[in-house]
Amino acid sequence: MPESIMTRSVREILTSPSIGSDVRVQGWVRTKRESKAGLTFLEVSDGSYFQNVQVVVPADLPNYATEIPKLHTGSSVMVLGKEVQSQGGKQAVEVQAREVSLIGACDPAIYPIGKQKMTHEYLRDFTHLRPRTNTFSAIARVRNVLSMAIHDFFQQRGFIWLHTPIITGNDAEGAGQMFRVTTLDLDKPPRKEDGQVDFTQDFFASGVNLTVSGQLEAEAYACSMGKVYTFGPTFRAENSHTSRHLAEFWMVEPEMAFADLEENAQVAEDFLRHLLGAVLEKCPLEMEFFKQRVEPAIIDTLRAVLDNPFKRLTYTEAVDILKKSGETFKYAVEWGIDLQSEHERYLTEKVFKSPVILTDYPKGIKAFYMKLNPDGKTVRAMDVLVPGIGEIIGGAQREDREEVLLARIKEMGMHEGPLQWYLDLRRFGSVPHAGFGLGFERLVQFVTGMGNIRDVIPFPRTPGHIRI
RNA sequence: UGGUCAGUAGCUCAGUGGUAGAGCCCUCGGCUGUUAACCGAGUUGUCGUAGGUUCGACCCCUACCUGACCAGCCA
Incomplete structure (x- = not known):
């Protein structure tokens, strides 16, 4: 049954909503807002759109007490649910979840990309995570x-x-200045009689560079x-x-x-x-x-x-x-x-x-x-x-x-x-x-x-x- | 390669020649169809490195390391 549900990108859901349709959302949690009284809100991003989609997680899901607490900023999730008109004021459409699966956990204590403001300079040290x-x-x-x-x-x-x-x-x-491209052994390159490096023995039989x-x-x-x-x-x-x-x-x-x-x-x-x-x-x-x-x-x-x-x-x-x-x-x-x-x-x-x-x-x-x-x-x-x-x-x-x-x-x-x-x-x-x-x-x-x-x-x- | 500025908690930053600080993050509790959520409590440090001055240095001096910015080179 879940296999027949269409996966839609966040961009598709938010720009051409299909209210009432079943949908699968796959992405990464940006933020989680919890209500102990009975709801959790997830903001899920999949990179397709500037905005995130809000996923509403009701407390009566079977894994609400066991899995949902493990969701943090950076966790990857798969959500099965329904596209509905939002009751909140900040978005027209949201996904009412029927099933939420934690795909990959993310320990917030050591995750470098938090919810706090970070400078561009700091993020340069995390080239792989800054996207x-x-x-x-x-x-x-x-x-x-x-x-x-x-x-x-x-x-x-x-x-x-x-x-x-x-x-x-x-x-x-x-x-x-150009970057030299060579396969010569830099520890002992072949040399001509005048002491210059002999690039005729290099891969291309001459000295070459990156353009x-x-x-x-x-x-x-x-x-x-x-x-x-x-x-x-x-x-x-x-x-x-x-x-x-x-x-x-x-x-x-x-x-x-x-x-x-x-x-x-x-x-x-x-x-x-x-x-x-x-x-x-x-x-x-x-x-x-x-x-x-x-x-x-x-x-x-x-x-x-x-x-x-x-x-x-x-x-x-x-x-x-x-x-x-x-x-x-x-x-x-x-x-x-x-x-x-x-x-x-x-x-x-x-x-x-x-x-x-x-x-x-x-x-x-x-x-x-x-x-x-x-x-x-x-x-x-x-x-x-x-x-x-x-x-x-x-x-x-x-x-x-x-x-x-x-x-x-x-x-x-x-x-x-x-x-x-x-x-x-x-x-x-x-x-x-x-x-x-x-x-x-x-x-x-x-x-x-x-x-x-x-x-x-x-x-x-x-x-x-x-x-x- | 030159000039300027900077380096303090995981992040962003205050700070004073005399016992190391805030906000955020995170954890816990409370509250709520929430949305930069909110309220309360809590954890967190070789103050870039090495010397020097001083009774005492995170603070002053010197060197070095690292980074950013500006200039040059260029796109």
Whole structure:
């Protein structure tokens, strides 16, 4: 008989109730409120929804005196019962239990995740248990919605999802230190005559690393399939101790053939709007929670990005505005410097009060692959800056002229040898193309208002820390 | 890698050169269709580590460890 009862998720029960129907609920107890006089209330979560379902346990159940006292926060349970209209004021639907089984006990004396308030920092020590809290389960659902919105956006526009390699032979493209991948015996690696480690004897017969970006590989496919995007993990071995850096993070990198910088900027703007709209539509309870418990202005901030067109101006114009602002910055503004976060925030939060897309940066502060402007001083780069967080997207039209690209490689002191394949893309049927990169965890930070990037990825990796 | 701040009960935090504190959690009792439940009682400590100053150090000094934040690097 019980086998025929349908298991429904908490989300299903609360969002499309079927009053009077038998139902099975499986999940974890969040809180228990007891009445010795005759009732126990369980709040059960199964992770499917921000809210929990209230299970009403009557005292006449056969195991009420033996099993119910063993239920504590964190215990897993299976409940058979009926969906009914709640007599309490805080929820429309609840489950009237007919049978409650303790599946896995949880000793409250030693369980690290209690009902009391816990700091994000404390919960970082319990990476495996923190998804049992409101905050971290909400973040996981927001990550999921954002991930699918990313695919929706590009799939609707005919982009191909390209799986670029994790292990790469590319050298760092100015994107920071890389993690070496090797199977050599580190206690006694083979050495060449000059004493250097001989990587020709390594697994791939050469030195390889974990990727810092899929962009260059994405260009290869854009230059044959038109529009592609990557969405996967990337790695940086930088010794960065900040609330905005991870050693392993996810990046989204669209790349479009026959596209210039203006089209690139438009796609980036439409993309961000699509993502924010998806979260506001599909995660209203989560967003309300972040507003109440994390960042009071978060929903207003996202709406402002949705409702205001992004302001576009060149780096040179931005420098003029900053120099004439009369504002005293910690770092003085001068044409040619890389803008500091204080400058970026001044532009988005004080001058324009909207997202800003800066274009045409000095070539000296940007990567070798960005297309050189006719002025010979600037490149077709763009940064999308948003209020509260600064740069969230960086992109560029790529240099599509072989001789100019080669000159830039040499100018920056890089070796052209390993980049012959990349030069081939310009040698054989070159086309104008452009793309950008979005740090996924930075996006999640922006959307949720969470202050520390370690709290918006399930299992964070930072220098000195890899708990699981 | 530099700068700043912090480390006291399971958690969040007060605290004073002179006997270690609160709230929460937890346990027990009471009460109640409860819902951040409520009321009462109770348990809980190498005050980060090692030196030093002092009659006496959780407090002052030094070093170290750990963490957070800011900056740089970047996404």
